[in-house]
Structures are given as C-alpha cells and as structure tokens.
Amino acid sequence: MKRDIRSELSGIIPTELIGLVPRSFDVIGSKGRAVAVIEVPTELEQYGASIGEALMCVQRNVMSVLSKGTERMGGFRVREMTLLAGDPNTEVLHKESGCVFKVDPAKAYFSPRESTEREKITSQVTTGERVLVMFSGIGPFAICIAKRQRTASCVAVEFNPEGHRYCVENIRLNKVGDQVTAILGDVREVCPALGERFDRVLMPLPKGAYEYLDVAIPMVKPGGILHFYHWAPRDDPFTEGERILTEAVEKLGGKAEVSDRVRVSQYSPSAWKIRIDARII
Ligand SMILES: C[S@@+](CC[C@H](N)C(=O)[O-])C[C@H]1O[C@@H](n2cnc3c(N)ncnc32)[C@H](O)[C@@H]1O
CATH class of the missing domain: 3.40.50.150 (Vaccinia Virus protein VP39)
Known part of the structure; x- marks a missing residue:
C-alpha cells in the first residue's frame, strides 16, 4: 500500500496543521532518481525539512525535494527554489513520450x-x-x-x-x-x-x-x-x-x-x- 505523506508527519506536525500538508507535488526525473517540487504553505515553513524527508519516504525514487519558494519570477520563469531535503545536486533525466530531457528544475523551466x-x-x-x-x-x-x-x-x-x-x-x-x-x-x-x-x-x-x-x-x-x-x-x-x-x-x-x-x-x-x-x- 502506498504510504501517505500526512501519516508520515503525524507526531511531527501539530494535528491542527496536518491538513495543510500538500498531497500533490511535481516529480521530475526517472524511476531511479527524481526531484520533487512541492509548495509549502507559509504556516508550515518551519517544518520544511521534515516535509522533505517525509516525501522521500513515501516516494522512494525522489532523491531531492525542492520547495517552490516564490511564484515563477522574471523573464526566465524559474522559481526561487529552496532545498528542503536530500541531494543538493538536483539535475535529473526525465522521460516523456519517447524523449529524454536533462534538466535542473532549480535553474531552468520544465513542467x-x-x-x-x-x-x-x-x-x-x-x-x-x-x-x-x-x-x-x-x-x-x-x-x-x-x-x-x-x-x-x-x-x-x-x-x-x-x-x-x-x-x-x-x-x-x-x-x-x-x-x-x-x-x-x-x-x-x-x-x-x-x-x-x-x-x-x-x-x-x-x-x-x-x-x-x-x-x-x-x-x-x-x-x-x-x-x-x-x-x-x-x-x-x-x-x-x-x-x-x-x-x-x-x-x-x-x-x-x-x-x-x-x-x-x-x-x-x-x-x-x-x-x-x-x-x-
Ligand atoms: C513558460 S517557459 C516555457 C519553456 C518551454 N517552452 C517548455 O514548455 O518547457 C518560458 C520560457 O521563455 C523564456 N523566455 C522568456 N522571455 C524570452 C525572450 N524574450 N526571449 C527568449 N526566451 C524567453 C524563459 O526563459 C522560459 O524558459
């Protein structure tokens, strides 16, 4: 059975805030190595590292978790990202429709x-x-x-x-x-x-x-x-x-x-x- 990020965080995040933990996030990369990008609400900012760790527990191919720090900014449409947990090297290979894309989501736009x-x-x-x-x-x-x-x-x-x-x-x-x-x-x-x-x-x-x-x-x-x-x-x-x-x-x-x-x-x-x-x- 797939584990749930909120249950991983019970006992770490107070019960009244647990409902704010996002259940959806983008995963960019492969079965072997991926980066997750998650939007952490302001109320949960102090729990960022725990959220990152929990996400890596529920999704085993995720090696790094980035937080969407801001709206996509400036001409390059890149978000100001923060590493919540995992490997600081966030470059991955993503497969789609018979193509493969190398990207670091912290440096260039990809959705x-x-x-x-x-x-x-x-x-x-x-x-x-x-x-x-x-x-x-x-x-x-x-x-x-x-x-x-x-x-x-x-x-x-x-x-x-x-x-x-x-x-x-x-x-x-x-x-x-x-x-x-x-x-x-x-x-x-x-x-x-x-x-x-x-x-x-x-x-x-x-x-x-x-x-x-x-x-x-x-x-x-x-x-x-x-x-x-x-x-x-x-x-x-x-x-x-x-x-x-x-x-x-x-x-x-x-x-x-x-x-x-x-x-x-x-x-x-x-x-x-x-x-x-x-x-x-
Ligand atoms: C929304 S992203 C889309 C990127 C790509 N087409 C995709 O689908 O993944 C828009 C891209 O346009 C680039 N961009 C914005 N203004 C530009 C300009 N005046 N000339 C060239 N590139 C520009 C940004 O750096 C960004 O990579």
Missing part, C-alpha cells in the same frame, strides 16, 4: 504536467514542416516534434543560458541534431534576423506572449499556424486572447482565422492557461 499539451501540438505537425518554437526552454516542444515527425525541423529560441544549455544537451541526447537548431537569445532580436518564415510558430509563454505578437506574426508563412498561449479568466477564457491576437494580426495587415480554442491547464481558482490556434492569412 512534467505539460506533456499532454506537447502531445497535442506534436500530433498536428505534418510532413516536412518548418517550426519555430519561441521561448523554447530546455527544448521539450521542439524535441518531441522532431522525434515524432522525422521530416519536420525546428528552430528553438531561448534567452536563459541554462535553459539553452540543457536544450543543446537534450538535442544531443535525443539524436535530433539534424532537425533542431537551438539559438541562445531574446526572441525579439533573434527571430527577425532568421531571414525565413515558418509553417508553424509556437509561443509557449502564457504570461506575456501577447507582448511578442509583433515579432511572432511576421514569422508565420501565409497560411501557416500560430499557437498563442495566454493567461485568462476562468469565466471567460477566450474573448480577451482572441481579441488581442486578431487585432495584432490586423495591425500588421493580415487576417487571423481562429481554428481552435483550448483550455490547457488551471493556474489558480480564477485563472486558466489557454491556447488559441490561428491560421494567418
């Missing part, structure tokens, strides 16, 4: 929860497509696409040097060096200098992608697809994003034909991460 979203995008890519992945992080979108669609090729642009370094390493580990090119730099400078347009452009930066629509739209070939991510209110998730997207396209003299509207994941009780797909004419 195992987004594997279904990566599958959904990957399954849309057809023979011979050229794909631009803006905000590419450690490379999961570009690498999943390249592995599944061997005739497709991708350019992946990321400005966090650690994220870019892992992307280069992951391209090598997944043997897709002939299909994926990783570029270190700000999309605002890198993309216009690429000198080509793409069949498909991804903008996986929900908090702020809209500020880069003026860069992304001219990168799409006429008739190509733009995948635009956005944080949206739960009650009306698509109106604002669709307006921002269509206005940005029209401002540049084009037309956006929205082909799909997707609720990707819930960010908070009131906010969703959404995706709007549009054909740019």
Whole structure:
C-alpha cells in the first residue's frame, strides 16, 4: 500500500496543521532518481525539512525535494527554489513520450504536467514542416516534434543560458541534431534576423506572449499556424486572447482565422492557461 505523506508527519506536525500538508507535488526525473517540487504553505515553513524527508519516504525514487519558494519570477520563469531535503545536486533525466530531457528544475523551466499539451501540438505537425518554437526552454516542444515527425525541423529560441544549455544537451541526447537548431537569445532580436518564415510558430509563454505578437506574426508563412498561449479568466477564457491576437494580426495587415480554442491547464481558482490556434492569412 502506498504510504501517505500526512501519516508520515503525524507526531511531527501539530494535528491542527496536518491538513495543510500538500498531497500533490511535481516529480521530475526517472524511476531511479527524481526531484520533487512541492509548495509549502507559509504556516508550515518551519517544518520544511521534515516535509522533505517525509516525501522521500513515501516516494522512494525522489532523491531531492525542492520547495517552490516564490511564484515563477522574471523573464526566465524559474522559481526561487529552496532545498528542503536530500541531494543538493538536483539535475535529473526525465522521460516523456519517447524523449529524454536533462534538466535542473532549480535553474531552468520544465513542467512534467505539460506533456499532454506537447502531445497535442506534436500530433498536428505534418510532413516536412518548418517550426519555430519561441521561448523554447530546455527544448521539450521542439524535441518531441522532431522525434515524432522525422521530416519536420525546428528552430528553438531561448534567452536563459541554462535553459539553452540543457536544450543543446537534450538535442544531443535525443539524436535530433539534424532537425533542431537551438539559438541562445531574446526572441525579439533573434527571430527577425532568421531571414525565413515558418509553417508553424509556437509561443509557449502564457504570461506575456501577447507582448511578442509583433515579432511572432511576421514569422508565420501565409497560411501557416500560430499557437498563442495566454493567461485568462476562468469565466471567460477566450474573448480577451482572441481579441488581442486578431487585432495584432490586423495591425500588421493580415487576417487571423481562429481554428481552435483550448483550455490547457488551471493556474489558480480564477485563472486558466489557454491556447488559441490561428491560421494567418
Ligand atoms: C513558460 S517557459 C516555457 C519553456 C518551454 N517552452 C517548455 O514548455 O518547457 C518560458 C520560457 O521563455 C523564456 N523566455 C522568456 N522571455 C524570452 C525572450 N524574450 N526571449 C527568449 N526566451 C524567453 C524563459 O526563459 C522560459 O524558459
């Protein structure tokens, strides 16, 4: 029977606070060696080390436990993490959909929860497509696409040097060096200098992608697809994003034909991460 983190902590954390111990956490890594990332409520901060130890007891492959210290901060979208317990080396190998990703979650963004979203995008890519992945992080979108669609090729642009370094390493580990090119730099400078347009452009930066629509739209070939991510209110998730997207396209003299509207994941009780797909004419 699977042991429960709360029962591991009974006698350590007072009964009136035990209900605050989170039962869910992200596990990044493999069966042999993984890192867990957990959000410790303020009321339990003094018990951080015990929570870390308890988590390692209930999930035996977890060698290090990181606490989500803050909201994802700054441009790199990396959380300020604290090591609660275990090995200070938090670099791991994570397997997903036939790909392997090396990452240190304390240094670069990676979310195992987004594997279904990566599958959904990957399954849309057809023979011979050229794909631009803006905000590419450690490379999961570009690498999943390249592995599944061997005739497709991708350019992946990321400005966090650690994220870019892992992307280069992951391209090598997944043997897709002939299909994926990783570029270190700000999309605002890198993309216009690429000198080509793409069949498909991804903008996986929900908090702020809209500020880069003026860069992304001219990168799409006429008739190509733009995948635009956005944080949206739960009650009306698509109106604002669709307006921002269509206005940005029209401002540049084009037309956006929205082909799909997707609720990707819930960010908070009131906010969703959404995706709007549009054909740019
Ligand atoms: C939400 S993460 C997504 C990473 C990756 N696509 C994934 O799915 O794992 C957004 C990434 O965009 C990068 N980023 C933010 N602004 C950028 C910019 N102006 N140019 C290049 N990269 C940027 C951040 O460093 C971060 O790695």
